[in-house]
Amino acid sequence: MNDAAKSLFPQQVSLPRWQHGESVSIAERCYAAHRVDHEDGSSTWWLLDETDLWLERERASLLMRMSSALMTSLNPERCMNLVAELAATHLADEALVIAPRSNHGHPITRCLRGEPPTYELQHVDVEDVVGLGEALRGFPPVPSRWIDPAAAPEWLAKGVASIVVTPLPGHGVPAGALILVRRDKQFSESEEAFARMFASRAGVAMSAANLFTQQAVITERLTRDLLPPALRRYEHVELAGRYRASADTEHVGGDFYDVHELPDDELFVVLGDVCGKGLDAAVQTGKVRTALHALLQVVTDHDRMLRALNQALLTADHSRFVTVAVGTVRPVDDGLRVTLTSGGHLPPLIVRAGGAVEVAKTRGTLVGILPDITTTTDEVVLAPGDSCLLYTDGITEACGGPLGDEExxxxxxxxxxxxxxxxxxxxxxxxxxxxxxxxxxxxxxxxMAVLAIAAPRRR
Structure with missing residues (x-):
């Protein structure tokens, strides 16, 4: 043995029967065994140290598996739990993931190796841990040798040998910080470097989860305001509506309906169709609905209201027009008196209790495309059991049937x-x-949108 070999085998041992090219482990190092045969029948074995190469390969493979696992969740809490669990399994005895402070404290996930992670909101002083405050602000980590484990606060850990604190970088803003804890030995420089590589991937995953959740909340709130409202029950009037967007993956579109309460138990109803589909059309429906609600505070005459709406749309946007049918519903002794006006929309249909179907005598000009519009108003009486149906052309122009091409x-x-x-x-x-x-x-x-006004049958 040369000196290097003697350092591997300090004791007199019999050499094992290696295979040429085999990888062998000796004293926590990895070697490739190569044999050279001599003419006298003897052989020389060369042990080539491949520990660093093997370790880098293992770490690269591990990072790929960990990255794949991290990108499977877009829920912030589950993502934090997964980061802590992966870190505790592969990097430390215990791992903590701390997100930036919210109104209720810092979201913290803690995980001991071999145990499930726990998530909670805690009010902690991050300045009690060297480098933690800086890591949460996105500054580079401090070396673990600068952190005195004995000075760690109780909420972090007690009786530990080494602590690593590293930032979790996100998309433009820090996603949080990762704390790794070992109880029996120090972290090496290469282990700290690997922890930073893991943290960079974990931070991206956490940032993506947070961004997705924020966008989902914003979308849900905006969508909720753009959808037709839930219709309440009234003593003298039955109301019901249905809405279906053009795409099953979308919740909003260009059709809408609304019901507004007026003095003396009167109701103002509106159903309309904005030119276009999808989110852009839905945004325009929001403008139209807001404008009509504001106009109701100063005018209830249908013709004046639609003319004012026409001017508002011409001023705001020349690219989209709208068709609307509006109605004022008044309870009377013999049922409901309904005043109907169309602004370029399909006239409402009156469904009598006996089955007769009548077309309301109202016509009008598209709203939001011409400088002046004309409208005609009709007034009908709904006896008990009668209904008035307002609908958009998504119903009548629905294409399908036996051959799939008939309206x-x-x-x-x-x-x-x-x-x-x-x-x-x-x-x-x-x-x-x-x-x-x-x-x-x-x-x-x-x-497609449908709105029905019915006079309840008398008991």
Missing amino acids: FGEDRLHRALAACGGMPAEALVEHVHMLAAQWIGAGGHDD
Whole structure:
């Protein structure tokens, strides 16, 4: 043996039977064994130290597996738990993941090796741990040898040998900090470097989860305001509505309806269709609904209201117009008196209790495209059991049928409504919506909205 070999085998031992090219482990090091045969029948074994190369390969493979695992969750809490669990399994005896402070404290996930992680909100002083405050602000980590484990606060750990604190870098802002704890030995420089590599990937995953959650919350709040409202119950009026966006993956679109309460138990109803589909059209519906709500505070006359809405849309956006049907509902002794006005929209349909279907005598000009509009208003009385149906062209222009290319059409809608005399408002809109959906089948369609006003039957 040469001197290097003697350092590997300090005791007199018999050499094992290695295979040429085999990787062997000796004293926590990895070697490749190579044999050279001599003419006298003897052999020389060369042990080539491949520990560092093997370690780098293992760490690279480990980082790939850990990165893949981290990108499977877009929930911030689950992502923090996974980071802590991976760190405790592969890097330390215990790992803590600390996110930036919220109003209720710091979100902290703690994980002991071999145990499930725990998540909680804690009020802690991050300045009690050397480098933690800086890490949460995104500054580079301090070496672990600068951190005195004996000075660690109780909420962190007691009786430990070494602590590593490293930032979790995110997308533009820090995602948090990672604390690694060992109880029996120090972290080496290479282990600290590997921890920083892991933290960089973990920070990206946590940042992506936080960003996704924030966007989901914003989208949910905006979508909630753009969707048609839930309709409440009234003593003298039955109201029901249904809405379906053009794409099943979208919740909002260009069709809308609203109901507003007026003095003396009157109700103002509106159903409309903005030019276009998807989010852009939904944003315009929000503007139209807001404008109508504001106009109701100063004017209730339909013609004046639609003219004012027309001017507002011309001023704000020349690229999108809207068709609307508005109505004012007044309880009377013999049922409901409904005043209806169309602004370029399909006229509402009156469904009598006996099955007769009438078309409201109202016409009008598109709103938001011409400098001046004209409207005509109709007034109908709904006796108990009668209904008034407002709908968008997504119903009548629904394309489907046996061959998949025929429109549902107004005639087919009228015939279907003839069998709906006396139906409650909720059953009426559900029936119309179901017929259109069955006609479409799996095909594409425009936004669809239906609103029914019914005079309740007297008991």
